[in-house]
Amino acid sequence: MRRRPLESGAIASAGYDAQLSVLELEFTSGEIYRYYAVPPSVHRGLVDAESAGRYFRDRIRDVYPAEHRH
Template sequence: MRRQPLDSRVLRSAGYDPATAQLEIEFHSGDVYRYYAVPPSVFRELSEAASPGAFFNRRISGRYPTRQQYDG
């Protein structure tokens, strides 16, 4: 999934697949998580947020099924 950079101290980038409603977030730690059943409006708002990290904590974290992505 193609991700775009975010201006955040916590989140490095985010990408969204509207066909599957999957949001992928890369953290500055290098961890990548995929969130399922995420409405497109949530990705749009994350991309436009003045503080993507605060938006993530308020509107995404703990609200959607999640799986950590692994290389390999």
């Protein structure tokens, strides 16, 4: 999945597969996570957010099922 860089102190890049509703995030720590059943509006909200880290914390983390990628 292709990820695009984000201007964020917490999230380095984000990718989204609209067909599968999968959001993939690479954090500045180097950790990569995939979040499942994420609607397109949430991906757009993350990319457009003034603070991607805050948006992630409030609207994605602990809301959607996640998988740690190695």
